[in-house]
Amino acid sequence: MLDDMRAFATIVEQTSLNKAAERLNVSQPALSRRIAKLESELEVTLFRRIGKRLELTAAGQLTYEFALELRRFHSNYLQKLNAFKSEEAPVATIGASLTTLQTTLPELIQAMTEKHPQLEIKAVTGKAHEIATLVKERKVDFGLVASAVDADPAITSLPLFDDHLILVLPRTHYILERTQLAMSDLNGLPMILFAPGTWYRTHTDELFRKYNLKPDVRMEIDSFEAIIRLLSACRAGTLLPKSYMREQLLADNDLYLVRIPELEETKRTISIIHGDPAWLAPSTRYLIDEMTAYFSRRTNTP
Template sequence: MLEDMRLFATIVEQTSLNKAAERLNLSQPALSRRLARLEAELEVDLFRRIGKRLELTAAGQVTYEFALELRRFHASYLKKLNAYKSSEAHIATIGASLTTLQTTLPGLITAMTEKHPNLEIKAITGKSHEIAELVKDRKVDFGIVASSAIADLAITSLPLFDDHLMLVLPRTHIILERTHLEMTDLNGLPMILFAPGTWYRTLTDEILKKYNLKPDVRMEIDSFEAIIRLLSACRAGTLLPKSYLREQILIDNDLFVVRIKELEETKRTTSLIHGDPAWLAPSTRYLIEETAAYFERGSSRRKES
């Protein structure tokens, strides 16, 4: 009954069998058979079929209200049951974008595994909306995305830190002979940029378009590390998120960061997202709290410096 009510509620909420089948990872014919079997067992019609559109009958409305109550009851039960489970996680699966994977996760994973030697962390990459779906479908424990909020009532967003772009150049670059650089200096500047398709590259393109700038783009690469290593050899600059630019990276690659006011205004909030707290195991809630504390400490250190 619980599974039948879950399928029925999904059909109602998705407003079509096709959308519901896709969400439930079932074929449309299989979902139709499950619905027909449920109606046969209940001996009522749950929907009126108007062309391809489904409209709830009065019996269907009562059944949907029951399905919602059953969902809430089941979530409450799981929440109480989780209280008896261990708060020590052995495996954590985190969803993150490719840029987040390179900028944010290395330090977090190092800190987590140092504190919890038995913890195994897995990461799944994707765009922000894809990570949100993984969170909703409970395929990841939580996600870290470059967004201040996800427009979905089933997802909770917890802001972690603000990020912005910074101009990075080899210390020997001739342009650094000037005492002051402005946005217009990016026009025609040889640059290596991250490959298209991420929030970071989108932000880069937006700022270049806003100021009508056309740098000389020599390469587009989907690895921050590769970009960093190639800057001196190509005598090129790049725009990188502040969160990636650790002091040791700059020292090891003989690079210099140029502060430009307009770039510092390209703020982007990175947030942790998770699903219904009732579905979170105590170990997951603990890791979420640990993650928030880790970034809060990092933010405090940056303000002090």
């Protein structure tokens, strides 16, 4: 339909079939058939034939406005796409917190580089406010943070998906003999927690205070992977972001996810943040659009 819309817009702008056919380098009968086909598909009349003059119908005017939007959109798309066709491989520098780097970035990088093998991605880590500063100073192309940055007018924040904490236990843990677990079961439970100073640990500590819980903290580690590997050996549990947990990861380490409704209330939003759109390279804008669409599809997949 894109070619038909382009031909239709050319007829409107040239004000005659003959001139439009010459401009498009096709015969007039072929162009007439194309427009007749378009009218048949849309089930509307686009032109009124008044002698040799063509006059747009109301439906034709609406279709012409759409054709212009389609032309602009297609042109913008090609401009962004050209950034990936240059001889020099495009480079994207992403700012991300340490926890976001472990939970979200690997999946994102895999998805983007599979689609664009020539794309080179670099990552800079920091806390959310540090990433926001890097974005404003244009030291990174965009950032991935565990919260929106709506208060700063210099930054645009685009939500990707919601995440929450979930209890992870070895499948052989004695506590799983119970049919249902509650927050109170975390009291005195041997646990391996993420190191202090991160959003996850701060949020976890707030959760313990809220429910007056005192787990038996065996280790504090700043690596999700290390925590996962140590759970079975230490016969301990942990609270990790649900976004990090994959079926294969659970199977490889013989782990089990425990649903506790109160933990699902520990929601946070993972967002892309970027600066003034006018300063974004076409390839960066294209990547941001693709990432937003990627997580939208993932969220909406049953």
